[in-house]
Amino acid sequence: MSECIVVTSGKGGVGKTTTSANLAVSLALAGNKVVVVDADIGLRNLDVILGLENRIVFDLVNVIEGECKLKVALIKDKRVPGLYLLPAAQTRDKNAVTPDDMRRLVADLKKEFDYVLIDCPAGIEQGFKNSIAGADRAIIVTTPEVSAIRDADRIVGLVEAHELPEPMLILNRYRPGMVSRGDMMSREDILEILAIDLLGVVPDSEEIITSSNRGQPIAFDDDSPIGAAYRRIAGRIQGEDIEIPDFTPKTGFWPTFKKWMGLSGQEAY
Amino acid sequence: MLDVIRKMFGQPSKGNGSSSDAKQRLKFLLVHDEVALTPAQLDMMKNEIMDVIKRYVEFDAEGVEFRLDKGDGHIALVSNVPVRRVNNTRD
Numbered sequence: 235m236s237e238c239i240v241v242t243s244g245k246g247g248v249g250k251t252t253t254s255a256n257l258a259v260s261l262a263l264a265g266n267k268v269v270v271v272d273a274d275i276g277l278r279n280l281d282v283i284l285g286l287e288n289r290i291v292f293d294l295v296n297v298i299e300g301e302c303k304l305k306v307a308l309i310k311d312k313r314v315p316g317l318y319l320l321p322a323a324q325t326r327d328k329n330a331v332t333p334d335d336m337r338r339l340v341a342d343l344k345k346e347f348d349y350v351l352i353d354c355p356a357g358i359e360q361g362f363k364n365s366i367a368g369a370d371r372a373i374i375v376t377t378p379e380v381s382a383i384r385d386a387d388r389i390v391g392l393v394e395a396h397e398l399p400e401p402m403l404i405l406n407r408y409r410p411g412m413v414s415r416g417d418m419m420s421r422e423d424i425l426e427i428l429a430i431d432l433l434g435v436v437p438d439s440e441e442i443i444t445s446s447n448r449g450q451p452i453a454f455d456d457d458s459p460i461g462a463a464y465r466r467i468a469g470r471i472q473g474e475d476i477e478i479p480d481f482t483p484k485t486g487f488w489p490t491f492k493k494w495m496g497l498s499g500q501e502a503y
Numbered sequence: 504m505l506d507v508i509r510k511m512f513g514q515p516s517k518g519n520g521s522s523s524d525a526k527q528r529l530k531f532l533l534v535h536d537e538v539a540l541t542p543a544q545l546d547m548m549k550n551e552i553m554d555v556i557k558r559y560v561e562f563d564a565e566g567v568e569f570r571l572d573k574g575d576g577h578i579a580l581v582s583n584v585p586v587r588r589v590n591n592t593r594d
């Protein structure tokens with residue numbers, strides 16, 4: 235059975251592209267055949283996060299306009315079997331594609347792949363409508379901030395109106411230390427307000443930045459707790475029952491002492 | 504110093520509790536978003552309604568409550584207008 239999942243948020247910059255890349259990697263590592271589609275036409279980013287930017291010849295708009303075969307436009311990742319990227323066009327705008335085009339494209343991709351992930355652009359206009367058109371399920375990414383959650387609430391309503399029932403939430407850039415100090419809404423607070431199922435929590439981490447500097451998604455890193463968080467989310471997407479940990483920072487003498495000595499600049503999980 | 508020791512042993516230091524502000528503001532915002540009525544518009548409506556009430560009864564303007572409330576599933580416009588007793592004896 236094949237499934238198309240759109241990763242969306244409403245508000246920009248909350249982590250849709252980072253999430254799409256890492257979930258695509260995690261699902262492929264679990265043995266699935268996965269294609270991740272960059273639907274942010276005009277603002278191509280996913281290729282850079284995945285480290286595949288030097289291999290683009292054709293893009294999504296070329297495929298839709300019939301200038302090349304779908305298979306030719308797909309970029310095969312060499313680090314893990316079964317991972318492919320369909321890049322966005324950089325020099326076109328969102329109106330080059332319609333929801334019907336996307337429905338046809340997704341139907342074609344679903345014949346070949348177990349999972350089709352769509353990295354949705356910010357906003358609720360054309361790019362959003364295109365991105366959700368062919369999807370079976372929606373993942374909504376938010377950060378624990380008032381403005382991002384307000385937009386997520388709006389998106390929940392919009393995806394439900396487009397017959398994508400039961401969207402799931404990924405809470406990104408979570409900072410357990412701030413939560414325990416009472417300076418960040420807890421995941422319980424947020425779930426109470428949004429009334430939507432939690433798919434996973436991803437802590438705020440410098441590792442996300444260093445891994446995107448290198449074009450090597452953190453999900454590839456076996457030793458990283460952030461990579462592990464993405465791999466667990468991928469497990470849940472596949473229907474596994476995996477607990478969502480608290481991400482309570484390790485406290486006590488040694489972690490704190492190390493932090494003081496600058497041995498680890500961040501909260502440890 | 505105590506604080507330093509507490510930090511060394513990893514007890515969370517106190518923040519300024521801004522998360523409860525965030526939660527309150529967010530709840531308020533989402534209820535207003537849902538009925539597409541801004542807090543300022545609600546205030547205008549309140550003033551118009553109070554002008555009508557004023558024509559019939561005397562009330563304590565300070566004690567007026569007028570807000571949107573989200574119960575289970577539905578949103579209600581909740582108002583409480585404390586009416587002043589009048590002395591009904593005629594001369």
Ligand SMILES: Nc1ncnc2c1ncn2[C@@H]1O[C@H](COP(=O)(O)OP(=O)(O)OP(=O)(O)O)[C@@H](O)[C@H]1O
Pocket residue numbers: 243245246247248249250251252253274279354355356406407408436437438439440442443446
């Ligand atoms: N968990 C995290 N910890 C730290 N930084 C993060 C995390 N998630 C995302 N970021 C950073 O936030 C920035 C925005 O992320 P990203 O590009 O994935 O967001 P987006 O929702 O796709 O943005 P846009 O709306 O522009 O498409 C990036 O610099 C990324 O490195």
Ligand SMILES: [Mg+2]
Pocket residue numbers: 250251252274279353354355
């Ligand atoms: Mg993006």
